[in-house]
Amino acid sequence: MNVPSSAERWRSAMLYAWVSAGSVVGGLTRYLVGLALDTGPGFPFATLFINATGSLIIGFYATLTGPDGRMLARPEHRQFVMTGFCGGYTTFSAFSLETFRLFHGGMKYIALAYVASSVVCWLVSVWLGHIMASRYNRLKRS
Structure with missing residues (x-):
């Protein structure tokens, strides 16, 4: 059995700390x-x-800091933003609960509109984030 070195254990602990910190910031x-x-009861x-802005952020940052990206980011910084912040910021459990409550409350058409508009917004947002970062990546580096 291969026992991790103290340096490897420290790196793992720090990665957990980065993800945790990102989750706290995203959740707040x-x-x-x-x-x-x-806006009160009704459409959330x-x-x-x-969720749309979280999708935009993750699409932008993943492209900006990806292998062909303009910005080199350390793995812990990517985990802070993409896993921690975006994971803490976006709220798919709330989305599920709100959809259930709309259906359960007899507002099935509002619930369906919410699901449809959410999926479209998330996909368009992550695509826009990708496009924005791709264009930024192509700018002449100074």
Whole structure:
């Protein structure tokens, strides 16, 4: 059995710390954005906005810091943003609960509109993030 060295254990612990810190920042950001955009009962615009902007962020950052990206990012920084922040910021469990509540409350057409608009927004947002970072990557480096 191969026992990891103390340096490898330290790197693993630090990676967990980066992901945890990103999750805290993302979760707090989600909470504050949710408060700022709360529209009350009905269509959950705040969650739609949060998931769309989270998709934009992850699409942009993944492309910007990917193998062909303009910016070199350390693995722990990518994990902080993509796994930690975006994971803590986006809220698919809330999306599921809100959809269930809309259906259960007899608002099935609003629930269906929410699901459809959410999926479209998320996919368009991640695509836009990718396009934005791809264009930025092609700019002449200074």
